Amino acid sequence: MSDRIEADYLIETPVDPAAAAAAMAGEQSSGTFVAVPGETPELRERHAARVETLDVRETVAAPSLPGGTTGERYARASVTLSWPLRNIGPDLPNLMATVAGNLFELRQFSGLRLLDIRLPEAFAVAYPGPKFGIDGTRRLSGVARGPLIGTIVKPSIGYSPEETADVVKTLCEAGVDFIKDDELQADGPNCPFDDRVRTVMRVINAQADRTGKKAMFAFNLTGEIDDMRRRHDLVRELGGTCVMASLNSVGLAGMIALARHTELPIHAHRNGWGYLTRAPLLGWDYRAWSKLWRLAGADHMHVNGLRNKFSEPDDSVIASAKSVQTPMFETKPCVAMPVFSSGQSALQPPETYRRLGNADCIYAAGGGIMAHPDGPAAGVQSLREAWDAAMAGVSAEDYARGHPALARALEKYRG
Incomplete structure (x- = not known):
């Protein structure tokens, strides 16, 4: 199993889906809405989330959720992001903040749903799991x-x-x-x-x-x-x-x-x-x-x-x-x-x-x-x-x- 945390999403967006996925990755790792001096290429290489897959499924005429950016059409796509384990370690509360934090209110999205997660074995070591x-x-x-x-x-x-x-x-x-x-x-x-x-x-x-x-x-x-x-x-x-x-x-x-x-x-x-x-x-x-x-x-x-x-x-x-x-x-x-x-x-x-x-x-x-x-x-x-x-x-x-x-x-x- 990979030493990276992976999460699958369904997104809906009026902007270019690739740009929206990149915004997700940046928001939930090393990036922010404007470049800052400390975000060096070396830091991004060590800690940035990656867009592993992006598959556009369909477009629809109306947004599923209110607010945020609007457009004439809204693309729905499957997206997989990954993060290096070193960002948070095997830590469940902070895993939740990583895979399901501020993503849901980003203005690029008229819909965003977390579908699945895959975790490194380090989580199995760190947590009890079902005892019975x-x-x-x-x-x-x-x-x-x-x-x-x-x-x-x-x-x-x-x-x-x-x-x-x-x-x-x-x-x-x-x-x-x-x-x-x-x-x-x-x-x-x-x-x-x-x-x-x-x-x-x-x-x-x-x-x-x-x-x-x-x-x-x-x-x-x-x-x-x-x-x-x-x-x-x-x-x-x-x-x-x-x-x-x-x-x-x-x-x-x-x-x-x-x-x-x-x-x-x-x-x-x-x-x-x-x-x-x-x-x-x-x-x-x-x-x-x-x-x-x-x-x-x-x-x-x-x-x-x-x-x-x-x-x-x-x-x-x-x-x-x-x-x-x-x-x-x-x-x-x-x-x-x-x-x-x-x-x-x-x-x-x-x-x-x-x-x-x-x-x-x-x-x-x-x-x-x-x-x-x-x-x-x-x-x-x-x-x-x-x-x-x-x-x-x-x-x-x-x-x-x-x-x-x-x-x-x-x-x-x-x-």
């Missing part, structure tokens, strides 16, 4: 094959610790593999983190003592760094097997600090992701953004779900899921477990499995479990059966003939 990932999550959850069938405590917020534990008891008795706090439930006065963990873990541990199966619960410890470390330690001491952090809330530095401390898998929630990606010619592609968090230590990463309640199309969901399962380095794969959620039921597993190509995921459903006409246990069973059918290459309809939980779910969720 797919294999470790399977080991702790006891799920050796197929997806972890999971859900989210709902309503998102409003329950006391005792009410939360009652829901968890119902889900544990239903045989669920994975449960998580909603991202809105952290450490509010109505449901303090410490009380919630103690109350919920009493239920989970008691169920594990009775059945030998311990549900994995991702407790939302999002907060300031010292608080997250202390909360992690409490979960670990009480026998918990997972913690959760909201990535956009804690930031890269917070995630790195948590990952260096943690002895449990980190369930990484991407809430707020829409403001970074929803405009097609602005922001980030998931494969680029998720690489930073995987390297920082995320073990599970949310990717939405097929036919979800949000605006994301199915192709994007599958591309995101595949991206987090794709190794980043030869020496440290940094592979995470994708988490499918949002409006999932027994309907989506066949297509999810076919398009992903494996069952190494967490498959989380709320109504798909709790709204099953025969109750939560049948809801969990219907999801397992839907995945079993998909992995066996049998249609859900055929499989449902001998599996009543799946049959009832298909009838229910197809309306």
